[in-house]
Amino acid sequence: MGKAYESKEHEAEIYRLWEKSGFFNPDKLPGKPKKTYSISIPPPNVTGSLHLGHALNNTIQDILTRFYRMKGRKTLWLPGTDHAGIATQNVVEKELAKQGLTRHQLGREKFTEKAWQWKAKYGDLILEQLKKLGCSCDWSRTRFTLDKNYTEAVLTAFINYHKKGYIYRGPRIVNWCLRCTTAISDIEIKYQEKKGKLWYLKYPIKGDTNYELHTNDANHFIVVATTRPETMLGDTAVAVNPKDKRYKNLIGQKLILPIVNREIPIVSHRLVDVEFGTGAVKITPAHDKTDWQIGKENNLEVINVIGPEGKMTKEAGKYAGLPVLEARKKIVKELEKLNLLEKVEDYQHQISLCDRCGTPIEPQISTQWFVSMKKLAKPAIKVVKKSKIKISPERYKKIYLDWLDNIEDWCISRQLWWGHRLPVWFCQKEKDKYIVSVNQPKKCPYCNKCKMKQSEDVLDTWFSSALWPFATLGWPKKTKDLKEFYPTSLLSTARDILYLWVARMVFSGLEFLKKIPFEQVYIHSTILTLEGRRMSKSLGTGIDPLELINKYGADATRFGIIYQTNRDQQAIRFDERAIVAARNFINKLWNISRFIAIQIETEPKIKIKNIKTQTLADHWIISRANNLITSITKKIENYEFGEASKEIYEFVWHDFADWYLEISKFQIADPGLKKETIRNLKLILCLCLRLLHPFIPFVTEQIYQQLNTCTNSSDLLMIASWPKIKKNFINLKKEKEFASVKEMVMKIRNWKIEQKISPKEIVDYKIKTENKNLLRYAHQNLVVRSAHNKKILAQNELKDLIEKLGKVKLTL
C-alpha cells in the first residue's frame, strides 16, 4: 500500500470491477433477494454536464442505493436522460448559428436529425460523469425520453387523457418567445430589472362629443399609466378597483379610445392596485396576462394588435407592419399631438425574458393544447395529505399542496421541433377538425378525401418527464420490472421542480397506474457559492465537480459535499475546504488500514470471528463501534446524511485512530494481548469500511480488496452485508470509565505543557490499576522524568495532580 491514497490510481479500476460483477443490475445480485428498493434517477437533460447540484443529488441516491443493496434488498437505481425540448433545441440552434444557419433554413426534418446527432455525441456525457462520481446505476436499463418505447408511453398517456376528456384545445394568452417562436411556461421565464418609462395617457370620457376641446380639463378624462403605450390600440376596457372612491361613479360608463376611436367600458376588478399610477388600468386582453383574466371575467373583446413576429397586425390600422418599438414611438407622438399624453415618468420595472435565449417575452393569444387539471389534482393532493407519499423536509408539503390547490390547466403544446409530436391529425379542408391517433389515419373522417396532417406542435418536455417512474419500467406494457419496482422507493430532487415535475409524476402515476409513483420525496439542499450566491454558469459562479474529482478524488468530493449538508437545511454554501478535509479523512482511513495491514503481516492467520475483549480500551472501542452501527443506520434511513458523515468521521479519526490505535501499539507489544488486539483492529476497520462504503465507495472497496481479510462471504465490499449490532458488546460502564482515563491523559498533557516539560520526557514510577496495558500508554503522558534535564515531578505533586483529576482510581 502506498503512503498516501491516490484516488486516480484506483477509481477507474474499481469502477470496472463493479461493472464487471454485474451487481448494479438487481437481477444479478447473489442470494436472490425478494424485497426491493428502487430509485428512478431524475433524468438529466441531454444538454447537461455535471454540476454540484447533480453531484449532491446523485451522491444521496448512491448512498441509499448502496446502503439498501448491502442491507440485502433487490436494489435498482435506474438511470437515463431527458430530451429537454426547448433547452436542447436552443443548444443545437446555437451550434447551427456558428455556421450561419437557422433551423428554418434546415427545415424540420434536417433539424431534428441534427438534434439526434447532438444527442448521440453529447447526450450521455453526464452519465459518464456520474460513473466518475461512483454512481451504482444499472446501466443496462438506461432510458431516454425519446426512445421508441418511451414515446409509446407518452402517446398512450396523451390518448388516455384525450379519451377521458382531460385534453382540450383553445386560444389562451401564453408567454410567447419571439425568437424561439413558441409558447413557453411561466417557469421558463427569467426576470430582469430594466429602466423604462411610464406613460400617462388620457382617455376621454364618452359624452364629451368634442373632447378635443377639453384636453386640459381633468373632469373629462381618465388617465391611465402604461409601460407599453403601443398596446393601447388593442385596449378594450379601462379597469379600476371597486373600492377606489375616485372612480366609483364612473364604473359602467364608456370611454373613447384615442386614435382608434373605439368605445370601451370602464370596469371594476379586484386585481387593480389603487396605489399604482392613477389607479386606472388600460386593459389589453390580447397582450397581458392580467388583462386577459380581467377581460375574460368581463366578457371583453380580444383584439390582437401584435403578431407572433413582434410586428403590429392589421388590427393596428395605420401602424400595421411596424415593429413594436417603432410603433410605440409613433403612437406616443400622435397622442402628444392630440394633447392626450399627460406625462412621462422614468420607471424601473421587471421585464420578462426567455430563460433559454434571453429574448423579451411577448404575451400572445394563441391556440394551444391543455390538460384540464382540477380533477387530476385531487388524488395527488390526497396522497400527500394522508402521507401515502412522505415529503421531507416536511415544510415542502405545504408548498406542494398550495400549488395543487391553486392549479391552473396545463398548457402541454409547444411550437418546437425537438420532442414528441402530438398524436393529433388535422383535416386539410376543415382546418379545425382533428382526430387523435398514434398513426396517420387512412381516411379523413371529415372530408373523406384529404391526407390528414399531423399537428406541428410537440409536447411540453414535462409531459414526458411526468411519466418517468413508470415509463422507464416498461409501461404501458405490463412488464416484470413494473410489477417489481413500481412504486419506486424514493425520489430525490431539488426544490425548484417540486411542482413542475414531482407533482406531475404524482398525478400521472395515480391516473395511469392507480398507484403512487414513489413512497418518499426527499428535497435536498440547494448549493450556493461561498458568498451565498446562486451557482450558475451564466454568473460564472459554478464549480465543476469534475475538477474536484480530479483534484481530490470522487470519494472526497462526495464526502465533502455530504459533510456540508444537514437534512432539513434549505441551502448550503459550498466550501472547497470541506473537500480538502474529506480528502485528508480518506487518507487517514487509508493509513489506518496500512498500519493494520502491517500488523496483520505479523499474524497472518487471525480471523475476526470470535471477538474477545480484554482491556478497557478493547471494551470501549467495541462498545462504541456497536453504538455507531445503530446510529449510522438510523441516520441513513432518515436521510440525515450529513449528520451520519460527521459522526463516522469523528469515530474513525478521533476514537479509532487517535486513541485505540495508539493504545494498540502498547497492547501489541504485549505477547499476551497481541493476537486479540490485531483481531480487534481488523474487526473495527472492517466495520468502518462497511459503514463508510455508501459514502466513499472507491477507497473502501480498494482497501477491502487489498486487505483481503475482511472477506467472509463476498468478494466485493459493494455487496457485503451491512453491519448488525451486537448488543452484548455494548458496555456503557466501560465507555464511561475510558472517557475518564482519556480526560485524565488530556489534562496531564496540558499540565506538562504548562510546566514546559517535553512530551517525550518520561519518569518512572508505579501505578496500580486493573489495566496495566492501558497504563503503559498512559505512562508516557503521566510520568515525567528526564535523565538529561532533570525535570522530575515529585511523587506528591503527581499524586496531587491525579487526585485533582480524580475520576480514575489510580494508586501510586
Added chain:
RNA sequence: GGGCACUUGGCGCAGUGGUAGCGCGUCUGGUUUACAUCCAGCAGGUCGGGGGUUCGAAUCCCUCAGUGCCCACCA
C-alpha cells in the same frame, strides 16, 4: 407583494432548555518505524439587536434589522 429559511469565534458550519463545539485558518511544541493529506496543545465567541417566558435561553415566544431562496397578475 406573499411564503420559506438563515444570522453562533477570521471563514464555513454543528449544537433546540441545564458548564458554548467541529473543520479550515492563526499561534506554540512535536517527525527513525500507519499518516505533515500527520500528532499534541494554546488563543479566539456577552450565540444579529431589543423585549418576554423560565430557577435557568444559542435553544421557546414576540419584535426589529440584515441576508438568501422560492412563488406571484402591479399595468
